[in-house]
Every structure is written in C-alpha cells, then in structure tokens.
Amino acid sequence: MHRSALLALASLAVTYAQQVGTNTAEVHPPLTWQTCAASGTCTNVAGKVVLDANWRWLHTTTGYTNCYTGNTFDKTLCPDGATCAANCALDGADYTGTYGVTASGSSLKLNFVTSGANKNVGSRLYLMETDTSYKLFKLLNQEFTFDVDVSSLPCGLNGALYFSEMDADGGMSKFPTNKAGAKYGTGYCDSQCPRDLKFINGKANVDGWTGDSNSANSGKGTQGACCNEMDIWEANSMATAFTPHPCASSGLAVCTGDGCNGGTAGLCDPAGCDFNSFRMGDQSFFGIGKTVDSSKPFTVVTQFLTHDNTTTGTLSEIRRLYVQNGKVIQNSKVNIPGMDAFDSITDEFCSQQKTAFEDTNLFANQGGLKQMGASFAKGVVLVLSIWDDYAANMLWLDSQYPTNKAAANPGVTRGACATGSGAPADVEASASNAAVTFSNIKLGPIGSTFKSTGSTTGPAQPPPPPVSSPAAPVSTPPATPTSPPAATQTHFGQCGGIGFTGPTTCAAPFTCSKQNDYYSQCI
Numbered sequence: 138m139h140r141s142a143l144l145a146l147a148s149l150a151v152t153y154a155q156q157v158g159t160n161t162a163e164v165h166p167p168l169t170w171q172t173c174a175a176s177g178t179c180t181n182v183a184g185k186v187v188l189d190a191n192w193r194w195l196h197t198t199t200g201y202t203n204c205y206t207g208n209t210f211d212k213t214l215c216p217d218g219a220t221c222a223a224n225c226a227l228d229g230a231d232y233t234g235t236y237g238v239t240a241s242g243s244s245l246k247l248n249f250v251t252s253g254a255n256k257n258v259g260s261r262l263y264l265m266e267t268d269t270s271y272k273l274f275k276l277l278n279q280e281f282t283f284d285v286d287v288s289s290l291p292c293g294l295n296g297a298l299y300f301s302e303m304d305a306d307g308g309m310s311k312f313p314t315n316k317a318g319a320k321y322g323t324g325y326c327d328s329q330c331p332r333d334l335k336f337i338n339g340k341a342n343v344d345g346w347t348g349d350s351n352s353a354n355s356g357k358g359t360q361g362a363c364c365n366e367m368d369i370w371e372a373n374s375m376a377t378a379f380t381p382h383p384c385a386s387s388g389l390a391v392c393t394g395d396g397c398n399g400g401t402a403g404l405c406d407p408a409g410c411d412f413n414s415f416r417m418g419d420q421s422f423f424g425i426g427k428t429v430d431s432s433k434p435f436t437v438v439t440q441f442l443t444h445d446n447t448t449t450g451t452l453s454e455i456r457r458l459y460v461q462n463g464k465v466i467q468n469s470k471v472n473i474p475g476m477d478a479f480d481s482i483t484d485e486f487c488s489q490q491k492t493a494f495e496d497t498n499l500f501a502n503q504g505g506l507k508q509m510g511a512s513f514a515k516g517v518v519l520v521l522s523i524w525d526d527y528a529a530n531m532l533w534l535d536s537q538y539p540t541n542k543a544a545a546n547p548g549v550t551r552g553a554c555a556t557g558s559g560a561p562a563d564v565e566a567s568a569s570n571a572a573v574t575f576s577n578i579k580l581g582p583i584g585s586t587f588k589s590t591g592s593t594t595g596p597a598q599p600p601p602p603p604v605s606s607p608a609a610p611v612s613t614p615p616a617t618p619t620s621p622p623a624a625t626q627t628h629f630g631q632c633g634g635i636g637f638t639g640p641t642t643c644a645a646p647f648t649c650s651k652q653n654d655y656y657s658q659c660i
Contacts, residue, residue: 156226163229166240173581208348218340273516290373293559296573300517312339328382330361365512376552410487418472452510494548530559633657
C-alpha cells in the first residue's frame with residue numbers, strides 16, 4: 138500500500154508536535170470491544186480511541202502562532218528537530234466537529250471529508266488501553282474479527298484497519314523530547330517507512346523537508362519511520378486486500394535514503410504479500426452484489442495459525458473468512474496460471490505469487506511470516522483510518538497497477554476501477570459524504586469470535602408413525618424404546634473443529650464439511 142500519502146486538514150494551515158498544548162482538552166472517544174473465550178463467550182472491554190498526532194494543531198508553547206503553515210515549517214521556530222520540539226506543542230482534538238469521528242458503543246464511524254470552520258480530509262486513530270497507552274494485541278494462534286460497512290466508499294478511497302508495531306506509550310519513555318506520547322497519538326510507523334511524519338522519535342523531521350507539489354499541506358523530510366505492519370483490511374466498495382508487510386527490524390526503525398524506499402536496500406517490504414481476490418483471479422467474489430456484497434455490512438474474520446497451534450509457535454498461515462446474512466463465506470481461491478489454488482497466505486503462497494507476477498520476493502527477504510509472527514508476539518497496535526492516495530490514486534488496490542504494464546499481465550489488474558479514477562481532488566469533491574464504519578471488534582482463540590445463524594427454520598419433519606387401534610390384535614412385539622434424537626446443526630452452521638462443543642450432525646439434507654482443523658460447516 139502507499140499510506141505515506143495519507144493526509145489531513147486540507148485547509149487548516151496547522152501541524153503537529155511533541156509538546157502538549159492547552160487550548161483544547163483531549164478527551165478520547167470511548168469504543169467498546171470484546172475478548173472471547175474458547176467457548177465463544179465474549180466479554181466487553183472499555184476501550185478508547187485517539188487521533189494520530191499528524192492531524193493535530195501545532196503551535197508555539199507560549200501562544201498560538203503556527204509552527205507549520207501550508208506545507209512548510211516555520212524556520213524561526215523550527216530551525217532543527219530538537220529546537221522545534223522544544224518550541225512547539227500539539228493540542229487536543231474536537232473529534233466530531235473537526236475530524237468527523239463518531240464513536241458509539243462498539244461502533245466507530247470515520248467520515249472522509251468534514252467541513253466546519255475548516256476542512257478536514259481523512260483520519261487515523263489508534264485503540265487505547267488507557268488514556269496514556271495503546272492497546273497491544275498479541276495475535277499468534279488468535280482470531281481477530283470485526284464488522285465493517287464500506288458501502289459508500291468509491292474508487293480511490295480506503296477504509297483501512299491494520300496493525301503496526303508501535304510502542305505502547307507512543308515512544309514517550311524512550312525519547313525525552315516527546316512530552317505528548319500516546320495520549321496525543323504519537324509514535325506512528327508502518328512498512329511504507331513514511332517520510333511525511335512531522336515528528337519522529339520526539340524530534341521534528343525538518344531536515345530536508347520539502348513541500349509536496351500536489352498537496353498544499355503535506356511534505357517529506359529526509360527521515361522515515363519503519364516498522365512491521367499487518368494490513369487486516371484495506372478496502373472500498375470495489376476491492377479489498379489483506380497483506381502482511383515484514384520489516385527486518387523490531388519496533389520503529391528510522392530510515393534515510395534508499396532505506397526508506399523498499400527494494401533490496403529497504404528496511405521493510407512495502408508491497409507485502411497481498412491476498413486481493415480480484416487480483417488473484419476471482420472477479421466475482423467481492424463487490425457490490427457479489428459473493429461478499431459490499432453494498433451491505435458484513436463480518437471479517439482473520440485467523441493467525443501457528444505451526445503447533447499454540448500462542449508461542451511460529452506463524453505459518455493467515456486465513457480469512459467472512460460472515461454475511463448469517464452465512465459463513467470461505468475465502469476465494471487463487472485462479473492464476475502457475476499457482477496452486479490457495480485460499481490463505483502462507484510463505485509458499487507468497488513465493489508462488491511473486492514468481493507468477495514477476496516480482497522480487499522482498500517478503501521472504503524481510504523474514505516472511507516468521508518475522509510477522511515475531512511482531513505479533515511482541516504486540517502490535519490497532520490502527521483505523523480512512524484516506525485517499527496522493528501518491529498512486531489507490532490504483533494499487535482497485536484498478537490496474539502499475540499503469541505502464543498491460544492489464545492482461547498476471548497481477549496487474551486488482552479491481553474494476555478505471556486507471557483515471559481516484560485522484561484526490563476528484564474524490565474529495567465527489568465523495569465528500571463517504572464514510573467507513575467499524576464495529577464489534579473481537580479477539581479470541583480460533584473459532585471463538587463468530588458464528589453463523591444458518592436457516593431461520595429447519596427442514597420439514599416427517600409425520601409421526603401411525604398408532605394402532607386399541608382393538609386391533611397385536612401381531613408383533615412392541616418396538617424397543619429409542620434414545621431421543623441427537624441435536625442437529627442447521628444449514629451453514631458450525632459442526633466441528635478443535636474446541637467446538639456444539640452439534641456435530643447436520644440437519645438433512647446437509648453434511649458436515651471440514652474447512653480446516655478449527656472449523657467445519659454444514660453445507
């Protein structure tokens with residue numbers, strides 16, 4: 138993905154810092170999520186979300202003079218990174234009024250464009266454990282589930298949910314110049330090694346800072362912030378992908394030069410090993426009116442299997458399921474010449490994909506699934522965002538990319554959007570009312586976070602056997618009493634798997650079909 142182009146505050150003429158301002162109190166919106174036990178019993182957790190520091194107003198610590206205007210730092214206040222950090226403070230956020238963020242119970246809605254006193258475009262938020270620390274998720278041999286509504290997201294937009302290996306306190310304890318910490322959304326990093334971050338590790342990224350030619354508000358410094366990233370969900374109504382992106386280092390690593398740019402000299406794998414059903418040969422699977430119907434909400438289930446089915450094992454497979462209208466939908470299968478019919482991400486899937494698409498296997502070079510698993514064992518931060526793409530118009534997700542290659546080449550076509558779609562100026566005008574809603578976030582053992590309701594009514598039952606008239610002679614001995622019939626599972630219901638304790642017999646005419654060691658379904 139190309140998240141380095143994720144921008145905000147299209148006309149607010151403000152920026153971002155590591156000191157703390159006092160103009161607006163920082164009040165984190167509450168967001169309830171759940172942890173689940175193997176039995177399927179889930180318990181509410183009182184979480185909160187915080188807005189990323191890159192969206193916040195930066196002003197002097199002694200007043201309200203901007204430290205950054207348009208796409209340029211104030212050279213007097215910010216002659217270097219350390220001085221800028223001492224002179225400038227970031228302030229609290231008006232989540233709904235300025236940024237279009239609405240939290241209610243277990244639901245979080247992110248508006249794309251919010252027009253108030255100023256115009257805001259997009260947002261990026263993190264799930265918190267406390268008001269001063271992010272929640273760290275440990276995903277090995279776990280299942281992560283959420284509901285999503287992308288029905289209003291057209292070509293060029295991305296309602297994304299993913300994990301990054303950030304510090305729980307936003308880097309505050311490691312870097313004394315960072316006085317804001319996780320409370321104000323500091324410490325971001327990802328596999329794109331973004332250089333558009335105004336502050337990295339408590340210092341302003343002012344060295345070599347140059348404003349972008351296609352954006353009045355963004356720019357890039359010489360440094361980038363790299364770390365392992367797991368894209369659970371990148372999508373609009375036209376296309377979706379889930380993608381692990383390993384990096385050679387642990388935690389946030391600062392890059393310069395070629396180290397920020399991917400390739401064999403890069404610190405991370407920015408392209409990752411993606412599973413996009415359209416790109417992998419099934420163009421009927423995801424989209425409006427398709428198998429997974431993006432015009433309606435649905436549940437996304439991601440399973441992180443280890444080689445020995447323990448929470449300390451080596452990550453060996455990333456599986457995907459969907460649930461919509463009570464029906465469990467298995468992931469699509471690969472239909473690409475030269476590739477096996479995979480339906481999940483494994484190291485072998487990634488190797489075959491890179492060969493078929495004639496790409497360098499940077500995924501393996503950066504450690505593959507083993508490296509991603511090490512990140513999961515350490516703990517990763519949940520990120521929720523909505524954004525448009527100033528670098529590539531989101532073509533890498535929903536169209537043909539790169540555009541200088543033939544659409545018929547394996548791996549080039551990723552969705553049905555036109556190559557001329559997705560320009561930020563266009564989507565910010567035509568899709569200003571777009572929004573993504575994430576809800577019902579859950580984490581638990583494999584098979585614990587979702588269920589299917591199956592048919593609302595079971596199959597017709599046979600009539601009872603006829604009862605003999607009392608006056609009729611008995612010509613045969615009475616039938617031996619039988620045990621009550623065993624409970625049966627309805628169509629599409631779960632009927633087996635490790636840890637499953639429910640019915641294992643399917644109602645006629647359905648049979649129990651094993652999908653994997655942890656899930657069998659009546660079909």
